[in-house]
Amino acid sequence: MLIDKLDQYIEDNYYSFAMPGHKRNKNILNKALPYDRDITEIRGFDNLNDPKTIFKDMEDKLKEIYKSFDFIISTNGSTCGILSSIRTLTRKNKNILVQRNSHKSVYNAIEIFNLDADFIDLLIDCDIAYDIDYDDLENKLKNKDYSAIVLTSPSYEGFMLNLKRIRKISKNTKIILDMAHGSHLILDKLYDELDFDIAITSFHKNLSALTPAGGVIINNKSIDKKEVRRNMAIFQTSSPSYIICQSIDDMIDNFQKFYMLYNSLNENLDDLYNIKLSNLKFINNKNKDKSKILISCKNTNINGNDFSNFLYKKKIEVEMVSYSYILLLSSIFNQKKDFNKLKQTIINMDKNLSYKKDSFDFSYKIPKRALSINDALRRKKKIVDFNNADKKISGSFIYAYPPGIPLIVPGEIFDIDIISNIKNLLEQSVQLNIEKGGFIILD
Ligand SMILES: Cc1ncc(COP(=O)(O)O)c(C=O)c1O
Structure with missing residues (x-):
């Protein structure tokens, strides 16, 4: 294990004439920072961009956890995995079909690899994109030969696509799944490795590894894994952080405990979603990851900013604020007391609100295109x-x-x-x- 090996290395007390420059010298530097655990590819330690020993072992364990054909660790978040996956799969055919509300990294990939992108339309309710238009996807696939379809599930707000339906519609077109917000779904039956060819996930968003730990899950043997890794080494720093890697190691070591924690999280969430509200409204459905708690204040006398300011005063930090709703991200590491505090605060707030008709609904349409x-x-x-x-x-x-x-x-x-x-x-x-x-x- 990486952490054990590092413990031993620290104990052995080597004189450092190698990188990094801080030399683990805490006489001047802040003692709270983990300098002693920050190393690079010194003797006996592995290279993440060409893993052979410790990192290979970690990737093998992640492969088992995510029931996949292969796994590549990223210390540069999902961003790096998205760029690498898209580049690998679009080498021969530049046509790509992309969900319109994709992350910036997908649009960056379209720009830097000079791709010819068409967009899949979205379905919107309560000012949020909750799904894609499956008919639009089917029509577009009939009219063009795409190298890949880039999808996001779960979305930032937690909405899940019907990937089985998409699999049927898309036949042999490869599915690149941006699962940045779904590393924890393996703890649930919501995850099925057969739903995608390659997926990219961020451990730092919903599990325990440090920001920006993530990885690429390869589930189709025909994907050129070496090429994905070559691209990871292009977009990722040549000095991947050992601190981040240790946090991934720790996550792997504790993974079995996460299943229990996930059960507790679900109990806490069910309890929360059961509270009766008169003005505020939980936005939830069976296709949603309920750990992303969406609360609408539409048709009340407050907007999302007022709502989040009130919560902040009560020392509750929210993830995102919109004009008509807020998003709170919970994880297996939230405790019962966090939920009790949230529950009580929301009940109290709801009592003091009143109805006010909101005439605004978010809408959009994909414009016609003249150029790439x-x-x-x-x-x-x-x-x-x-x-x-x-x-x-x-x-x-x-x-x-x-x-x-x-x-x-x-x-x-x-x-x-x-x-x-x-x-x-x-x-x-x-x-x-x-x-x-x-x-x-x-x-
Ligand atoms: C949908 C989606 N995909 C990808 C990313 C990029 O993830 P990372 O921050 O791990 O690079 C984000 C970041 O917030 C995201 O929201």
Whole structure:
């Protein structure tokens, strides 16, 4: 085990004339930081970018845990795994089909690998994307030959796709699954390794390893694992953090205990979801990972910011705030007392609220495309006033945060509906990354 080996190394008290530069010297440096456990690929220790001993052993254990054909550890989060997986699978065919509300790293992959991306439409309710449009997916697959489909399940908010249905529709097209928010699903029957060809997950989001620990789960023997790893070594630092790796080691060592903790988490969650609310509302359904607690304050006299400010005053930290809901992330490491505090605070708050009709509903449509993202980003750009952008080609991404859906991406064409939707969102104080003077368009 990596941790045991390091314990021994520390005890042996070597004089360090190797990296890192801090030399484990705590005379000056802050004693609270883990300098003594921070090493690099010194004698007897392994290289994560070409694992042969300790890291190979860790990857073999993760392979067993995730019941997969192969596993590659990432010390650069899911971001690195997403870039590597997409690059590997799109070497021969640049056409890719992508869920519209994909993470920025997917859009970065489209840009840097110069991919020709089409987007799968979303279904929206309560201002959140809760699923994809399966008919849209099927139609797009009929009309083009894609190297891969990039999907996200569970989403940031916890919504799960019907991956079995997608498997049937997609036939032989490979599925790259962004499972950044689902490393813990292996503790549940919600995880099925047969649902994807390659998945990328972040241990730091829902399990115990330190930020940004993650990994790539390969489940199709035909995927060139060496090429995925070569790409990981391209996008990942050449000095992967041993501190992060030890936290992965610790996670692996404790994994069996996680199943019990997951049962307790579910009991606590059931208890929470059972409380009767008059104004606030839990957003939940059977296709949702319930550890992502979504509470809507739509049609009440407060907005999401008021809601989260109130919780913060009561010392409750939330994950994300939107104008009409908040997201709280729970994990197997939350304790009963955390849930009691949350429960009581929400009950008290709910009592003091009243009904107020909310006329705003988030909506969006995918604009028509003139150019690929990469082509558009390389063109000369200028800013036009909002009112003069109709039929112009966007030179930038405009995101609505939350729910994290791009309203337009570089190369897509503004139309009157999109412009008026953006104006509406601005009126609702939805966070949009827009220049002050107007929209960035191609010159
Ligand atoms: C859906 C999704 N995918 C991928 C990532 C990237 O994960 P990481 O921070 O581990 O690189 C994130 C980050 O929040 C995310 O929300």
